[in-house]
Structure formats: structure tokens, C-alpha cells
Amino acid sequence: xxxxxxxxxxxxxxxxxxxxxxxxxxxxxxxxxxxxxxxxxxxxxxxxxxxxxxxxxxxxxxxxxxxxxxxxxxxxxxxxxxxxxxxxxxxxxxxxxxxxxxxxxxxxxxxxxxxxxxxxxxxxxxxxxxxxxxxx
Numbered sequence: 001x002x003x004x005x006x007x008x009x010x011x012x013x014x015x016x017x018x019x020x021x022x023x024x025x026x027x028x029x030x031x032x033x034x035x036x037x038x039x040x041x042x043x044x045x046x047x048x049x050x051x052x053x054x055x056x057x058x059x060x061x062x063x064x065x066x067x068x069x070x071x072x073x074x075x076x077x078x079x080x081x082x083x084x085x086x087x088x089x090x091x092x093x094x095x096x097x098x099x100x101x102x103x104x105x106x107x108x109x110x111x112x113x114x115x116x117x118x119x120x121x122x123x124x125x126x127x128x129x130x131x132x133x134x135x136x
Contacts, residue, residue: 035112
């Protein structure tokens, strides 16, 4: 264990990140991000594919994934935004991808994409899914 005046050990940091990503709701969100056709879903899309969770709950879990450095918010540049389309997206960060690969948590990405593709989507969700996205 580390004391308050010492940085956490590498093992403790890994353990904390694993606890963040393996919590049931956050792990489901990671799977949804990985399964998304562009790897950059919006909050609304994540809310749609997780109907048992409120948007507030999803946002709180996304914030924890962002704080852990696993997920990052990616925004569309101001000059490319359209009033009726989303501009904020969530994707796996580069360090998050490395962490997930290192701990064998990315092995099912192709399957996740196939599952996500089969989800029947309302028109508004289909429109969000095909909205312009930033480079990631």
C-alpha cells in the first residue's frame, strides 16, 4: 500500500484501472464503444443500447472511464458541426487501447461489431450513427 505522500505503485494503479473497466456497466459501455461502427458513439447512442440505465448513469460511468484514461471525449471541430447532429463522441484512448490489449480485453471486437450492427435502431439513432465524426 502507498502512503498519502507517495505515488501509488504501478501494481496498485493497474489494479485500480482494472476495477474501473471490469465493473459491469462500464465494461458494457466499453463493449458498446468497441462495437460501434466508427468506435465513436455518442451519449445518445450509448443510452439507446443500454435501455436499463439512465443517461445520467451512463454519463457518470463514462466520466469514470475518462478519468481512468481508458476512454476519451472526442469533439467535432466547431466549423464542422451541424445544429441537428451530435458533435461529442466517446472513444477508446490510445493508452486505454494498450491497457485493454495488455489485459486481453479486446479479443471480441469483431464479434461486438457484428452484434452492434444487428441492433434494430430507431431513425434518430441511425441518423446519429451516420453523423460526421472527427478523426480518432
